[in-house]
Amino acid sequence: MTGRPPTTTLWRPTGPGELALVRESRWRAWPPRLPEQPIFYPVLNEDYAIRIARDWNVKHDGAGFVTRFEVETDFLSRYPVRQAGGESILELWVPAEELDEFNAHISGRIRVVHEFR
Known part of the structure; x- marks a missing residue:
């Protein structure tokens, strides 16, 4: 019997521009990074994403959104967890050139779970 591989829940804080591009992907992929964005960093806890x-x-874009999505756990093992501040400020750093492969391992859809204006 085969089933879906185990997944890990990740969150991504985002502004309206990036969210529009996610919507264009039918909620299945993150857009390519801009030249000044060498990494894509999803976060490991909802509270950090909310902050x-x-x-x-909100301060920079007029609105902020928190998204939640699932990624195959085995695939994520290639990205060490980075502590970007306090104990709960945890991120994964995905090099921009690996984002297409990362997107291919998203299970299901990217969902907006919080909105701030």
Whole structure:
């Protein structure tokens, strides 16, 4: 019997521009990074994503969104967890050139779970 591989829940704080591109992908993929964005960094906990969306994206973009999505756990093992501050400020750093492969391992759809204006 074969089933879906185990997944890990990730969150991504984002602004309206990036979210529009995710919508264009039918909620299945993250858009390519801009030249000044060498990494894509999903975060490992919802609280951290909320803080970024609410405190940074709203200030800079007028709105902030928190997304939740699932990625195959085995695939994620190639990316070490990075502590970007306090104990709960955890991220994965995905090099921009690996984002297409990362997107291919997303299971299901990317969902908006919080919105701030």
